[in-house]
Amino acid sequence: xxxxxxxxxxxxxxxxxxxxxxxxxxxxxxxxxxxxxxxxxxxxxxxxxxxxxxxxxxxxxxxxxxxxxxxxxxxxxxxxxxxxxxxxxxxxxxxxxxxxxxxxxxxxxxxxxxxx
Amino acid sequence: xxxxxxxxxxxxxxxxxxxxxxxxxxxxxxxxxxxxxxxxxxxxxxxxxxxxxxxxxxxxxxxxxxxxxxxxxxxxxxxxxxxxxxxxxxxxxxxxxxxxxxxxxxxxxxxxxx
Numbered sequence: 001x002x003x004x005x006x007x008x009x010x011x012x013x014x015x016x017x018x019x020x021x022x023x024x025x026x027x028x029x030x031x032x033x034x035x036x037x038x039x040x041x042x043x044x045x046x047x048x049x050x051x052x053x054x055x056x057x058x059x060x061x062x063x064x065x066x067x068x069x070x071x072x073x074x075x076x077x078x079x080x081x082x083x084x085x086x087x088x089x090x091x092x093x094x095x096x097x098x099x100x101x102x103x104x105x106x107x108x109x110x111x112x113x114x115x116x
Numbered sequence: 117x118x119x120x121x122x123x124x125x126x127x128x129x130x131x132x133x134x135x136x137x138x139x140x141x142x143x144x145x146x147x148x149x150x151x152x153x154x155x156x157x158x159x160x161x162x163x164x165x166x167x168x169x170x171x172x173x174x175x176x177x178x179x180x181x182x183x184x185x186x187x188x189x190x191x192x193x194x195x196x197x198x199x200x201x202x203x204x205x206x207x208x209x210x211x212x213x214x215x216x217x218x219x220x221x222x223x224x225x226x227x228x229x230x
Binding site for chain 1: 148150152158159160161162165206208210215216217218219220221222223
């Protein structure tokens with residue numbers, strides 16, 4: 001069964017550094033998402049991406065964050081200048097599309113980001 | 117803004133006990149409802165979903181959930197749990213006017229004692 005994959009599984013970085021988290025969505029899916037879960041808190045939506053542009057974003061997704069689909073398979077989340085509070089598990093997800101009202105999202109295993 | 121509540125944060129059961137995990141949401145419009153499960157060391161997996169039709173939905177591994185619109189609830193049930201059901205369970209809601217974003221509950225950690 002096809003799966004969403006994410007790399008790296010763990011990333012440790014210094015505050016102020018840029019990080020790029022990578023995801024390979026399921027191959028025939030058209031919608032891509034990033035969520036995060038700070039330790040002990042709820043899974044929170046960050047952004048959705050369709051047709052090479054951001055479809056929706058939450059208030060968490062500020063100017064420090066950006067997403068890109070650099071090629072036909074990867075979907076990346078960049079945090080420009082990491083802060084301590086960016087430490088979290090980041091989940092990528094994808095869904096088939098293009099029906100935006102009834103979608104099942106398939107999640108990757110997550111990248112645990114630790115900002116020191 | 118929509119929100120999702122899971123009132124049980126931790127549940128401990130013995131094998132063969134029945135399970136019911138509560139999920140309530142706050143949104144008055146049309147919703148799509150999901151239960152995801154995360155086994156230790158694994159990623160979130162879809163357990164079951166409700167989009168429309170029969171409010172009693174059956175998922176994988178013997179799980180089912182009932183959508184009660186009047187109570188804004190989507191509780192997860194299983195008549196007889198197994199040790200392998202030990203996992204964290206997440207309820208999630210997508211409101212039809214909120215694009216594709218999912219709003220998650222806080223999760224319920226289930227431990228099944230052999």
